[in-house]
Amino acid sequence: MSNNGYRVAVVGATGQVGTLMLALLRERGFPAREIVPFASERSIGRELDGGLTVQGLSEESIQGFDLALFSAGGSTSGEWAPRFADAGAVVIDNSSRWRMHDDVPLVVSEVNPDALAGHHGIVANPNCSTMQLVVAIAPLHEEAGIERLVISTYQAVSGTGKRAVDELLDQSHALLHERDIAAPDVYAHQIAFNALPHAGSFPDGDDHTDEERKLINETRRILADPSIRVSATCVRVPVVNGHSEAVNVQTRRELTPERARELLDGAPGVTVLDDPAAALYPLAIDASGQDDVFVGRIRRDPGHERALDMWVVADNLRKGAALNAVQLAELLDERGLIAPRRAPTVA
Numbered sequence: 001m002s003n004n005g006y007r008v009a010v011v012g013a014t015g016q017v018g019t020l021m022l023a024l025l026r027e028r029g030f031p032a033r034e035i036v037p038f039a040s041e042r043s044i045g046r047e048l049d050g051g052l053t054v055q056g057l058s059e060e061s062i063q064g065f066d067l068a069l070f071s072a073g074g075s076t077s078g079e080w081a082p083r084f085a086d087a088g089a090v091v092i093d094n095s096s097r098w099r100m101h102d103d104v105p106l107v108v109s110e111v112n113p114d115a116l117a118g119h120h121g122i123v124a125n126p127n128c129s130t131m132q133l134v135v136a137i138a139p140l141h142e143e144a145g146i147e148r149l150v151i152s153t154y155q156a157v158s159g160t161g162k163r164a165v166d167e168l169l170d171q172s173h174a175l176l177h178e179r180d181i182a183a184p185d186v187y188a189h190q191i192a193f194n195a196l197p198h199a200g201s202f203p204d205g206d207d208h209t210d211e212e213r214k215l216i217n218e219t220r221r222i223l224a225d226p227s228i229r230v231s232a233t234c235v236r237v238p239v240v241n242g243h244s245e246a247v248n249v250q251t252r253r254e255l256t257p258e259r260a261r262e263l264l265d266g267a268p269g270v271t272v273l274d275d276p277a278a279a280l281y282p283l284a285i286d287a288s289g290q291d292d293v294f295v296g297r298i299r300r301d302p303g304h305e306r307a308l309d310m311w312v313v314a315d316n317l318r319k320g321a322a323l324n325a326v327q328l329a330e331l332l333d334e335r336g337l338i339a340p341r342r343a344p345t346v347a
């Protein structure tokens with residue numbers, strides 16, 4: 001870093017995650033001497049809050065950056081992340097494009113920060129449902145060794161993007177005013193007042209969605225334990241922001257609910273809210289806008305002597321994406337890892 005800070009690109013700066021990354025870089029005082037927002041051709045020249053003007057991606061415009069935070073979808077990351085890295089930047093990518101690449105560490109700041117040291121110019125941020133899950137289960141894994149996870153998600157529409165939030169609000173408004181709704185565009189079915197067992201897509205005839213596969217594969221990769229068995233059902237619900245997850249955790253060694261609560265109470269990035277008799281448990285509307293992952297309803301699974309059930313909620317745009325990306329930028333800075341490396345070969 002030159003003594004007055006890094007030059008930082010934010011790609012996807014007009015989107016939900018990009019907007020939040022820009023805000024968090026400022027709020028958390030990241031040492032940037034210049035921040036340059038990028039978006040699609042549609043937004044070139046648009047002035048953002050704070051007076052920054054959106055640029056377009058080109059071979060010339062991407063030169064001279066130390067760091068690039070990407071949230072512009074997989075195909076933009078596939079094409080432009082290696083170019084930024086080749087031009088000398090370290091890329092932190094929110095898309096799924098690089099997450100399972102051998103040369104790209106997949107990192108959650110509280111869980112596996114040491115993996116950052118092995119980067120080759122690109123670092124991947126996990127999927128939002130995986131992110132909150134691993135923050136909540138890593139302390140349990142360290143204590144008792146996780147053998148199997150059964151996860152059902154209740155995912156907010158903001159996880160799909162801005163258009164999905166508009167679709168939920170438009171449908172809700174129409175239905176409350178007893179008007180017909182327009183044909184669903186973002187989702188396969190009406191999302192308002194409904195629950196869709198179809199978060200993500202079903203690629204190549206798979207009977208699991210890509211979102212479910214990400215939860216399975218990314219969890220094992222971050223916890224560095226491919227032997228963990230994971231069963232996942234990802235459901236889209238008519239919540240604007242904040243993902244909830246019902247998680248059944250089966251451990252190799254004995255773990256009581258009391259000990260799990262104690263471990264999670266002291267864990268970084270976790271807040272335990274667990275007094276069900278007083279109606280105290282994590283809620284999506286409360287987690288929205290907060291940094292932490294919230295855990296409650298911690299209890300013994302009556303169906304298995306070494307399993308617990310719990311409820312895990314977090315802001316999918318914040319810890320699930322933008323906050324973790326900025327925390328990784330801070331860790332890269334603290335550890336002296338913001339320096340050019342050779343980009344991974346495109347697979």
Ligand SMILES: NC(=O)c1ccc[n+]([C@@H]2O[C@H](COP(=O)([O-])OP(=O)(O)OC[C@H]3O[C@@H](n4cnc5c(N)ncnc54)[C@H](OP(=O)(O)O)[C@@H]3O)[C@@H](O)[C@H]2O)c1
Pocket residue numbers: 011012013014015016017018038039040041042043057070071072073074076094095096126127128158159160161162163316317320321
């Ligand atoms: N939403 C979540 O909870 C979440 C969580 C984890 C990861 N992510 C990932 O983060 C990314 C963005 O999500 P989001 O919710 O912020 O989406 P979004 O609100 O729809 O924003 C998409 C952003 O990408 C830009 N973009 C689209 N095509 C582009 C192109 N060809 N070149 C340059 N920029 C382009 C858009 O620019 P314009 O405004 O010009 O169209 C916009 O800034 C996705 O990869 C998503 O998978 C999202």
